[in-house]
Amino acid sequence: MxxxxxxxxxxxxxxxxxxxxxxxxxxxxxxxxxxxxxxxxxxxxxxxxxxxxxxxxxxxxxxxxxxxxxxxxxxxxxxCPHCNKPTRVASKILDDGTKVRVCKKCNETI
CATH class of the missing domain: 2.30.30.30 (SH3 type barrels.)
Known part of the structure; x- marks a missing residue:
């Protein structure tokens, strides 16, 4: 296995x-x-x-x-470089079709 x-x-x-x-x-x-x-x-x-x-x-x-x-x-x-806190990461697709990582705490792109 x-x-x-x-x-x-x-x-x-x-x-x-x-x-x-x-x-x-x-x-x-x-x-x-x-x-x-x-x-x-x-x-x-x-x-x-x-x-x-x-x-x-x-x-x-x-x-x-x-x-x-x-x-x-x-x-x-x-x-996170914006809020300087350890965070989980989400992914988000922008309007132009690019996939970016997003901070779960402050919702800023990483």
């Missing part, structure tokens, strides 16, 4: 400002750097920092490096 969540559609995009809802970084905000769509995860700038032991190669020096780890999409919420 296929994973139900593997095909989950998200209304978040790369570069969006999000707030973390759970975990040790709860309450922090950051921008989305990238997506891991098959696992429904996002990598957020400055959130869930882990230490990774990396072996030295010809191009990079080895050692312990710090980097961001993926966090589940359900654990972050979009921050």
């Amino acid at each position: 296929a994973n139900v969540y593997s095909q989950m559609k998200t209304k978040l995009k790369k570069g969006d400002l999000v707030k973390v809802l759970v975990g040790k970084d709860k309450g922090k905000t950051g921008k989305i750097i990238s997506f891991v769509p098959k696992k429904n995860r996002v990598i957020v700038e400055g959130i869930k920092i882990i230490k990774k032991h990396e072996k030295a190669t010809q191009t990079s020096k080895g050692g312990i490096i710090e980097k961001e780890a993926p966090i589940d999409i359900s654990n972050v919420m979009l921050v």
Whole structure:
């Protein structure tokens, strides 16, 4: 049986400002750097920092490096640029036929 969540559609995009809802970084905000769509995860700038032991190669020096780890999409919420509050996102079709994202709290386009 296929994973139900593997095909989950998200209304978040790369570069969006999000707030973390759970975990040790709860309450922090950051921008989305990238997506891991098959696992429904996002990598957020400055959130869930882990230490990774990396072996030295010809191009990079080895050692312990710090980097961001993926966090589940359900654990972050979009921050509206107009009202600066975490909000759910609705979609709306404008008169010219374009589909835009809308803040559920202030009804402004995102």
